[in-house]
Amino acid sequence: MIDQIFFEQGAKNLLEGVTDFEFKIQTIKFKIADLINAKNLNVLMGAGTSSGAIPAMKRMLELLDGKITDKSYVKLWKKLKKNNANLENILGILYSGRFYLEGLNSPRPDINSLIKQIENFIFNEINVNVHSKKDTLELYKTFYYKLAFRNKNQSRLNIFTTNNDLFNETAISELNLNYNNGFSSGVNSTFNPARFTYTFSKKIDTALEKYEPIAEMVYLYKLHGSINWVEEDTDSFFKIKEIKINTRKVPANNVLIYPTPLKQNKxxxxxxxxxxxxFHDKLLISQNVLIIIGYSFSDEHINNVIYSALAANANLSILIFGDYKENNILSKINDPRIYKVYGETGQKKIHYFDYIVNKLLPDFEINPEKTLMEQFIESLQKEKIKSK
Incomplete structure (x- = not known):
């Protein structure tokens, strides 16, 4: 198979005329290292980062099909599935139907029952034992190992994710990193968005009131909720709590945005x-980079935040891993602030999470500037010799 690797800045192909594979990869790595060294670094992670452990929507539809056997709604399911090959669309239709019938005060028990079974199925597919998915967990750990140890003079790493699973929290904890996900510590862990404004520091001089930011710190924003969030009455203004998930039983009051076209409303x-x-506020800060991994641009409320930030912040650069020309405006416009990396070598997609983590992200503990520069010069010399 012929290697097809693309690295674009706006509409410009940064690898035009380059034939050497190693030189292509080193060119991409060098730019990634440069972007990651920005004062403010944000990462948007989508379902693709957990795809090795959690089925994609297409696969979920296949798995769910054989489980819909209840006579009260099996006919409804078959009709929906015949006209829609996408579980997300099916849920959207069901939610719309339920809302419409509730407005007419004419509820249909079969719709509610079918929605409940689909939601429970999705929840249980997401609620995996992360330690049983060792390969995926190790990818997350390597990802954080390479990005979380930023210079203390730079802002802490911001992770925004649409995933509901617990791979991020588990990987961060097992690396003994500190993280802030908006929840208080203690027995009753409750949500308070004000915590995202906190700066966590350590005292560096016992005689003076002198502090420095904790270096290994991650801010984690779960944009669509989490399988361990529930809504309960608490003393907090925000009625969201974190609980320990250790059962396949779905909490009746779970707080999740299920993958449907109606998620923008919720x-x-x-x-x-x-x-x-x-998310919006963080993207408006100066000297800013947003890296997008495994996100399909199917969430309009998130897309609109990105578009708005690009329109308002001239100092925002975006690096997109993936080819989304069919459904993403950012892949079509000629803006030098937008970089795109995608393609394949052999049987591997270079924009998939495993290749990004293992082959493209620099390791900041081994002086990436020097290492990548040396590799870049070596590849450049090889390319010059080859072209003579």
Whole structure:
């Protein structure tokens, strides 16, 4: 198979005329290292980062099909599936139907029952034992190992994710990193978006009131909720708590945005509106980079935040891993602030999470500037010799 690797800045092909594979990869790595060294670094992670452990929507539809056997709604399911090959579309139709019938005061039990079974199925597919998915967990750990140890003079790493699973939290904890996900510590862990404004520091001089930011710190924003979030009455203004998930039983009051076209409407409520606002505010800061991995641009409320930030912040650069020309405006416009990396070598997609983590991200503990520069010069010399 012929290697097809693309590295674009706006509409410009940065690898035009380059034939040497190693030189292509080193060119990409060198730019990634440069972007990651920005004062403010944000990462948007989508379902693709957990795809090795959690089925994609297409696969979920296949797995779910054989489980829909209840006579009260099996006919409805078959009709929906015949006209829609996408579980997200099916859920969207069901939610719309339920809303319409509730407005007419004419509920249909079969719709509610079918929605409940689909939601429970999705929840259980997401609620995996992360330690049983060792390969995926190790990828997350390597990802954080390479990005979280930033210079203390730079802002802490911001991770925004649409994933509901617990791979991020588990990987961060096992690396003994500190993280802030908007929840208080203690027995009753409750949500408070004000915590995202906190700076965590350590005292560096016992005689003086002198502090420095904790270096290994990650801010984690779960834009669509988490499988361990529930809504309960608490003393907090925000009625969201974190609980320990250790059963296959779905909490009746779980707080999740299921993958449907209607998620933009649900995202207007708390705590999701607060998380989206944090995403927007972080992208407006100067000297800023947003790296997008495994995100398909199917969430309009998130897309709109990115578009708005690009329109308002001239100092925002975006690096997109993936080819989304069919459904993403950012892949079509000629803006030098937007970089795109995609393609394949052999049987591997270079924009997939495993290749990005293992082959493209620099390791900041081994002086990436020097290492990547040396590799870049070596590849450049090889390319010059080859072209003579």
């Amino acid at each position: 995202s207007l409520g708390s705590p999701f509106a607060d998380l989206i606002r944090e």
